[in-house]
Amino acid sequence: MFYDNLVDACARNKCKVTPVVLECGGAKGSIANWKKGSAPNSDIVVKLAVRLNVTTDFLLRGIQNDTAFLSDDQKQLLMYYNSVDELARARISERAETLAEQQAEERAREQAKRQEIRCSVPEESAPCESIEIPFFELPVSAGLGVDLLAQDGAQETISVPATPTTRRADFSVLVEGDSMEPMFSDGDIVLVEQEQEVPEGQVGIFAVNGAGYIKKAGRRCLISANDKYDDIPISPDDSVRCFGLVIGKL
Numbered sequence: 191m192f193y194d195n196l197v198d199a200c201a202r203n204k205c206k207v208t209p210v211v212l213e214c215g216g217a218k219g220s221i222a223n224w225k226k227g228s229a230p231n232s233d234i235v236v237k238l239a240v241r242l243n244v245t246t247d248f249l250l251r252g253i254q255n256d257t258a259f260l261s262d263d264q265k266q267l268l269m270y271y272n273s274v275d276e277l278a279r280a281r282i283s284e285r286a287e288t289l290a291e292q293q294a295e296e297r298a299r300e301q302a303k304r305q306e307i308r309c310s311v312p313e314e315s316a317p318c319e320s321i322e323i324p325f326f327e328l329p330v331s332a333g334l335g336v337d338l339l340a341q342d343g344a345q346e347t348i349s350v351p352a353t354p355t356t357r358r359a360d361f362s363v364l365v366e367g368d369s370m371e372p373m374f375s376d377g378d379i380v381l382v383e384q385e386q387e388v389p390e391g392q393v394g395i396f397a398v399n400g401a402g403y404i405k406k407a408g409r410r411c412l413i414s415a416n417d418k419y420d421d422i423p424i425s426p427d428d429s430v431r432c433f434g435l436v437i438g439k440l
Contacts, residue, residue: 192235193224195252199242214238215276236283240268322347324361325379348379355438360384362440363395363404369419370404374439380404382434395433398422404436 214237325348350356359381388394388407405412412422
């Protein structure tokens with residue numbers, strides 16, 4: 191619930207809900223409505239997120255993943271937002287909301303297209319039918335991590351049987367190491383559907399401070415399937431990027 195997340199954010203910032211809401215242009219009556227489960231408008235959510243140094247996702251849905259930590263670019267945007275008057279802030283909020291809606295529509299169209307492709311190719315397709323997908327020779331680590339963003343990582347394409355799973359894949363990468371066994375082994379080629387976020391508990395391809403990993407998404411950490419390996423903690427100072435969701439292997 192929005193109100194519970196707001197209380198949590200205020201507690202972290204050692205401040206009280208009512209003064210913060212009033213400071214951001216909200217009303218006491220709104221707080222009472224939020225307690226009952228009413229949804230806030232987007233403008234007050236953005237202002238509260240800026241004031242409390244959290245993401246709008248945290249306030250609205252309680253999501254705490256890599257996006258909950260502000261990058262240098264996000265901090266720069268917040269600095270710009272805080273440096274202008276209320277009229278300019280309203281324009282920024284309106285433009286940001288428009289861009290967010292456009293991207294949501296684009297993601298919905300992409301998802302619908304993927305679903306259409308998935309349903310159009312039966313799993314028992316003829317062995318001779320194949321498709322080409324991008325393949326990154328530079329491995330992602332199932333161990334200690336390698337530099338996924340290195341400039342010398344070569345990309346090519348590979349031919350794979352046309353199935354619903356391979357049709358969904360946006361690219362494939364080589365696995366190195368054994369920390370994801372028995373799910374994925376050293377030398378496996380995994381299929382990846384490009385996504386900006388991976389649900390908690392699902393396996394994805396990540397870069398932490400430039401080092402590439404195939405891991406389960408955890409709460410402020412990346413999790414190995416092999417008990418021999420420790421989880422990789424994620425701190426606010428780390429640079430984290432999600433490349434996509436692992437949907438299978440060849």
